[in-house]
Amino acid sequence: MFGLWGSAAVGVTVFLLLHVILWRVFPSDLPRIRLLALLSLIGMASSIAVHLRFHSRDPIELYAVCAIDVFAMVLYTFFYAGLARSVSLTLMIRFLQSRLDSTDLEILAEEYAASTRFEDRIYLMQESGLVRVSGHSVSLTPRGKQLGFWSRALGRWLQAGLEG
Amino acid sequence: MLAVMTSIVIASLAAAIVLLLVIGIHLAYLAISRSARVGGAPMTFLTLAGVGVAVLWVGLEWLMMSGWIEANSGPGLSVGAVCFYLAATIVYVEIRSLLSRGYSLRILIDLMTHGKELPIEDLKSSYGDGLGVVGILAKRLETLKSLGIIHVNGKKVGPLTRQGHLLAGLGLSLRRLLKLETVG
Numbered sequence: 001m002f003g004l005w006g007s008a009a010v011g012v013t014v015f016l017l018l019h020v021i022l023w024r025v026f027p028s029d030l031p032r033i034r035l036l037a038l039l040s041l042i043g044m045a046s047s048i049a050v051h052l053r054f055h056s057r058d059p060i061e062l063y064a065v066c067a068i069d070v071f072a073m074v075l076y077t078f079f080y081a082g083l084a085r086s087v088s089l090t091l092m093i094r095f096l097q098s099r100l101d102s103t104d105l106e107i108l109a110e111e112y113a114a115s116t117r118f119e120d121r122i123y124l125m126q127e128s129g130l131v132r133v134s135g136h137s138v139s140l141t142p143r144g145k146q147l148g149f150w151s152r153a154l155g156r157w158l159q160a161g162l163e164g
Numbered sequence: 165m166l167a168v169m170t171s172i173v174i175a176s177l178a179a180a181i182v183l184l185l186v187i188g189i190h191l192a193y194l195a196i197s198r199s200a201r202v203g204g205a206p207m208t209f210l211t212l213a214g215v216g217v218a219v220l221w222v223g224l225e226w227l228m229m230s231g232w233i234e235a236n237s238g239p240g241l242s243v244g245a246v247c248f249y250l251a252a253t254i255v256y257v258e259i260r261s262l263l264s265r266g267y268s269l270r271i272l273i274d275l276m277t278h279g280k281e282l283p284i285e286d287l288k289s290s291y292g293d294g295l296g297v298v299g300i301l302a303k304r305l306e307t308l309k310s311l312g313i314i315h316v317n318g319k320k321v322g323p324l325t326r327q328g329h330l331l332a333g334l335g336l337s338l339r340r341l342l343k344l345e346t347v348g
Contacts, residue, residue, distance in 0.1 A: 102315070
């Protein structure tokens with residue numbers, strides 16, 4: 001049993017190391033989820049290789065190792081999405097860094113509106129091909145329209161509020 | 165070998181069936197209790213997902229005893245099926261979270277609703293069907309308050325709680341480690 005978790009841990013470690021090294025050496029504003037998925041596959045391959053080399057070739061054990069890796073990578077992706085884009089986390093960090101005891105909601109809102117965070121999000125969406133920015137105006141690309149359409153449909157089906 | 169592969173397929177199918185049942189019950193609960201719909205009743209789903217783990221584990225034990233899957237497969241089959249099931253529940257939660265609170269998705273919906281090109285300032289002020297920036301912040305702060313991360317008293321916001329300090333510090337360190345600069 002230890003072999004399953006040990007082998008899976010190797011894969012997760014390989015994934016995390018590659019992730020940190022690549023993100024530090026090649027920083028980017030984009031979330032790079034596809035690259036993260038590729039790193040997960042490399043991590044999983046490492047787990048399988050370690051298990052085959054040091055434990056057994058039992059298909060059921062290999063299935064379990066893959067499953068543990070998939071669970072760990074999906075959990076990390078969930079966590080990473082929040083780390084990379086969370087407005088709430090940005091708010092919390094603002095309070096931590098400014099060492100403020102308290103402030104008015106209006107002052108916070110003015111600060112946020114005056115900052116470029118909203119514009120930064122629009123430009124990131126442009127880099128992802130979802131919107132087109134011309135001058136100071138924004139419009140949807142066909143890809144953005146498709147994503148918006150399917151999100152609305154899925155939101156209705158899953159009864160999710162789409163409130164933002 | 166065929167028996168082993170069949171066992172893996174059956175265990176995975178069992179995980180998929182339990183997942184669909186859990187999601188189905190969650191959606192039925194949301195449909196019935198409309199007041200819970202906006203938040204998506206996360207605690208209800210977590211409870212259902214936990215029950216799903218138990219049902220799946222017991223179900224796999226029963227399948228082993230009935231001879232549907234290899235009896236001498238050890239805990240590997242159950243561990244594997246449960247991990248895939250848990251991964252899929254996380255995906256469901258993430259999709260729901262993105263749909264209900266996704267910042268970029270909401271911008272897309274706002275643009276679709278207007279049906280034309282919009283100046284960035286107008287998009288900002290009409291974000292979230294008219295909620296605007298104040299609305300985004302107020303919503304996020306309400307959630308942070310309910311999670312015990314920050315003190316909110318009427319229009320006064322802050323300070324962070326002790327838990328909030330720890331989480332903010334961890335988040336800041338990780339953003340610096342991964343050089344994530346242009347964020348939410």
